[in-house]
Amino acid sequence: MRTPGLWLALTVILLAAACGPPDQPPEPLQESVTNELLGIRLDPLPPDFAVAVNDDRGLELAPVEAKVGGRVVFEVGDEEPLIDLVAAVHRHQRRVEEMPGADYKGGQELVTPLGSAFYSRGRYLAGAELVEDTVLVSKHPSSNRLLVISYRYPAGADSSVRVQQLLEIVTVLQGAATAGAAAGE
Numbered sequence: 001m002r003t004p005g006l007w008l009a010l011t012v013i014l015l016a017a018a019c020g021p022p023d024q025p026p027e028p029l030q031e032s033v034t035n036e037l038l039g040i041r042l043d044p045l046p047p048d049f050a051v052a053v054n055d056d057r058g059l060e061l062a063p064v065e066a067k068v069g070g071r072v073v074f075e076v077g078d079e080e081p082l083i084d085l086v087a088a089v090h091r092h093q094r095r096v097e098e099m100p101g102a103d104y105k106g107g108q109e110l111v112t113p114l115g116s117a118f119y120s121r122g123r124y125l126a127g128a129e130l131v132e133d134t135v136l137v138s139k140h141p142s143s144n145r146l147l148v149i150s151y152r153y154p155a156g157a158d159s160s161v162r163v164q165q166l167l168e169i170v171t172v173l174q175g176a177a178t179a180g181a182a183a184g185e
Contacts, residue, residue, distance in 0.1 A: 035059040038076045039176045070153030077146035088137040089120045096122030114138045130155040142175025
């Protein structure tokens with residue numbers, strides 16, 4: 001003979017199993033952003049950033065968390081037969097060293113999905129504020145042009161995090177024409 005308590009427990013277990021797991025919030029939609037003027041696409045847009053500017057002036061990203069501060073700016077050079085990444089790093093170094101309170105931190109060669117690239121980093125005074133300026137220079141993903149991604153932010157103890165964020169941007173960067181062709185657009 002079965003007891004009513006056993007029937008009740010068995011019914012609760014069966015009902016719970018039939019209902020499945022509790023509802024979970026849907027995963028956020030991973031947004032992408034394309035700038036035709038620059039011929040680039042970020043797919044997906046890294047979650048630490050929001051689009052601040054995306055128009056005929058160019059593409060700029062800002063940290064989602066406003067108190068973090070900073071701005072990522074994308075620049076593309078003219079078509080040229082040879083892209084000299086080392087010269088681009090030296091230009092950044094000179095630009096930093098010409099600023100008040102300059103402290104150039106150096107650069108490093110990287111291997112990225114775009115091929116060989118370099119990052120270069122330095123600090124200087126912008127008015128009364130100490131800022132850090134990190135750039136990543138690479139060949140454009142779909143043409144023979146220089147691509148410069150600059151990340152300028154308040155100088156602090158988070159340099160390694162900021163450089164990592166810049167590297168994450170590079171991992172999702174594609175040529176706009178390449179991205180459309182891959183998606184069958």
